[in-house]
Amino acid sequence: MSAPPASSTPGSMPGDLLANVAFDRDGLVVAVAQQHDTGEVLMVAWMNRAAIERTLETGDVHYWSRSRMKLWRKGETSGQAQRLIELRVDCDGDTLLLLVDQTGVACHTGRRTCFFRAVRHGRLETIAEVAVDPKTLYGD
Amino acid sequence: MSAPPASSTPGSMPGDLLANVAFDRDGLVVAVAQQHDTGEVLMVAWMNRAAIERTLETGDVHYWSRSRMKLWRKGETSGQAQRLIELRVDCDGDTLLLLVDQTGVACHTGRRTCFFRAVRHGRLETIAEVAVDPKTLYGD
Numbered sequence: 001m002s003a004p005p006a007s008s009t010p011g012s013m014p015g016d017l018l019a020n021v022a023f024d025r026d027g028l029v030v031a032v033a034q035q036h037d038t039g040e041v042l043m044v045a046w047m048n049r050a051a052i053e054r055t056l057e058t059g060d061v062h063y064w065s066r067s068r069m070k071l072w073r074k075g076e077t078s079g080q081a082q083r084l085i086e087l088r089v090d091c092d093g094d095t096l097l098l099l100v101d102q103t104g105v106a107c108h109t110g111r112r113t114c115f116f117r118a119v120r121h122g123r124l125e126t127i128a129e130v131a132v133d134p135k136t137l138y139g140d
Numbered sequence: 141m142s143a144p145p146a147s148s149t150p151g152s153m154p155g156d157l158l159a160n161v162a163f164d165r166d167g168l169v170v171a172v173a174q175q176h177d178t179g180e181v182l183m184v185a186w187m188n189r190a191a192i193e194r195t196l197e198t199g200d201v202h203y204w205s206r207s208r209m210k211l212w213r214k215g216e217t218s219g220q221a222q223r224l225i226e227l228r229v230d231c232d233g234d235t236l237l238l239l240v241d242q243t244g245v246a247c248h249t250g251r252r253t254c255f256f257r258a259v260r261h262g263r264l265e266t267i268a269e270v271a272v273d274p275k276t277l278y279g280d
Contacts, residue, residue: 014259014262014263014264016263016264017259017263017264020257030170030184034181038179039174039178039179039180040179041237043230044170044172044235056259086258086259086260087258088255088256088257088258088259088267089255089257089258089259089264090183090184090254090255091247091248091251091254091256092254095184095254097181108231114230114231114232114235115230115235115237116228116231117228117229118227118229119154119157119226119227119228119229120226122154123154123156123157124154124156124157124160127228
C-alpha cells in the first residue's frame with residue numbers, strides 16, 4: 001500500500017503548481033477571473049498561497065484582500081460567489097487565470113463585470129448598467 | 141473659438157482616464173489582454189502612464205517591462221503585435237482590460253496564450269500546443 005500522491009492530499013496544493021507559481025515580494029500573484037462559458041473577464045484580484053489552497057480544496061474562489069489584509073471568500077458578504085471550473089497558470093507563473101461560474105454579479109457596484117468603463121470617443125464612458133442594487137448585496 | 145478638449149489632444153491620455161487609473165507604488169497597473177472576438181485571455185503584463193499613452197496614440201499595444209525596466213511595443217522583436225480595439229478600466233482603477241487583435245501568438249513560448257497550463261487531475265498539465273517555433277520568432 002502506497003501513500004496517496006501529495007498532489008491529491010486534501011488541503012494541499014499540487015506540488016508542481018506550487019513550484020511553478022512565482023509569488024511577488026508580498027507573497028501574491030495576480031488572478032484574473034473569467035466566466036467559463038461566455039468568456040467575460042469579470043474581475044482581477046490577488047491570491048496568496050492560502051487563497052489558492054482554499055480555492056482548490058473547496059471549489060469556492062478565495063482571494064487575498066490587500067486593503068483588509070485578509071483572506072476572503074468571493075461572495076461571503078454579497079452572496080455573489082464564484083465556483084472554480086479550472087485554474088490555469090501563465091508562462092512565467094506570476095498570473096493565474098480562474099475559469100469560474102459567477103453567481104449574479106462580480107462587481108461591488110452591482111455590475112456583472114468590474115470592467116464597465118471604456119475609452120470611447122476620447123473619454124471614459126460607462127458601458128454596462130447596474131444589474132443589482134448594491135444595497136441589496138451589502139445593505140445600506 | 142475654443143480650444144479642443146484635452147481628452148482629444150493627440151498624444152495625451154484622456155484626462156478622465158488618467159484621473160481614474162490607480163497606479164501602484166511603482167507607477168504601474170496590471171493589464172489583461174483579451175482577444176476581442178474569441179474572448180481568449182492572451183496574457184497579463186504591466187503598463188505605466190507612458191505605455192497607456194503610446195498605446196492610445198498609436199493603436200499598437202505597449203507595455204512596461206519590469207525585468208528590462210523599459211517600455212516595449214508588443215511584437216517589436218517577434219512580430220506578434222497587438223492592435224488595440226478597446227481599453228477598459230476596472231471599478232477601482234488598478235487594472236486595465238485591453239481588447240486586442242493579436243497577430244499570431246501572444247506567448248514567447250510560441251503558444252497562442254500564455255495560460256497554457258491548467259490544474260487537472262491533481263497536477264499541472266500543458267493544455268495548449270506550440271503553434272510557432274520560438275526560434276522563428278526570436279532566432280536561436
